[in-house]
Amino acid sequence: MEDTDHLILTPNIDGADDFYADLLAAHEGLSKAESDALNARLVLVLANHIGDRSILKQALKAAARHPQ
Structure with missing residues (x-):
């Protein structure tokens, strides 16, 4: 397999703290249902990308191994 065939699980986001702040800001003021819907849409947008x-x-396997 090529490197592009493996999921990257090591830190790989430029400005990770800034992204986290943006993510929190996107959820600000939303109800639980609205927040869940935002997360679902975000997952689908990123999956499409x-x-x-x-x-x-x-x-999916990595996320299932690390439940909160």
Whole structure:
């Protein structure tokens, strides 16, 4: 497999703290249902951007292994 065939699980976001602040700001003032819907839309937008089913399957498995 090429490197692009693996899900990146190490820190890989420029300005990660800034992104986190943006994410929190996007949820500000939303009800639980609105916040959940925003998260669902964000997941679908990012999944579409990734576009690789193999990577998306790896992401699903990684997320399922780390429940909150």
